[in-house]
Amino acid sequence: MNKRDDLTEAATDYALAHGLIGLSLRPLAAELGTSDRMLIYHFGSKDELVAAVLEASNTRSMAHIDAMAPAGSLREAVLALWTTYTEDEQVQRCQRMYVEAAALGLLGREPYASSIKASNALWIRAVAAYLQRSGVTAKRAPGMANLIDATFNGVFLDRPLDDEAESRQIIEDLAQALD
Incomplete structure (x- = not known):
């Protein structure tokens, strides 16, 4: 690594622990043992640093999906x-950062909007590949991945308002409906 x-990996660790909203270069640089000017030197701008952090976070999440053993059915998958999503701490932290970035992207803020669009495409491919490893046809897998992702994101956003049993029941219903 260069x-x-x-710096990208260390900044990603920092952002996963502290969040993206309100990210300031000086505290980040101090935590990384460098200066804000050196961060700009290596990334060109704060936006480029944020884009690199979002990409690294997404890559980490996808690695967890890629490492999953195939399931025996779509329901099990x-x-x-x-x-x-709910028990792997690293994936949870990446998902929280994704939600922050998606909210900022929804408002049209860059680099969030572009980064989230790119992340979504890669994420759906990773989930679709997992579904294919679990026996879903190549034709059906992308649509199922989109539906699963949209449902998971909705439940993930509502989880602070719902109890765990209610969230689990929604996912059980989804799994039953898709199988």
Whole structure:
């Protein structure tokens, strides 16, 4: 890895712990043992740094999906994906950062809008590949991945308002309906 890659990984760890909203270069640089000017030197701008952090976070999440053992059915795959979403701390942290970036992107702020669009395409491919490994046809997998992702994101956003049993029941209903 080069210096920029090292800084990207360290900045991603920082953002996963502290969030993206209100991210300031000086505290980030101090935590990384460098200066805000050096961060700009390596990334060109704060926006480019944020884009690199979002890409690294997405890559980390996808690695967890890529490492999942195939499920025996679509229903089992949905439930296994939900378990990964809700019980894997690294994936949870990446999902929280995704939600922050998506909210800012929804307002048209860059680099969030472009980064989230790119992340979504890669994420759907990773979930579709997992579904295919679990026996879903190549033709059906992308549509199922989109439906699962949209449902998971909706439940994920509502989870602070719902109890865990209610969230789980929604996912059980989805898994049953898709199988």
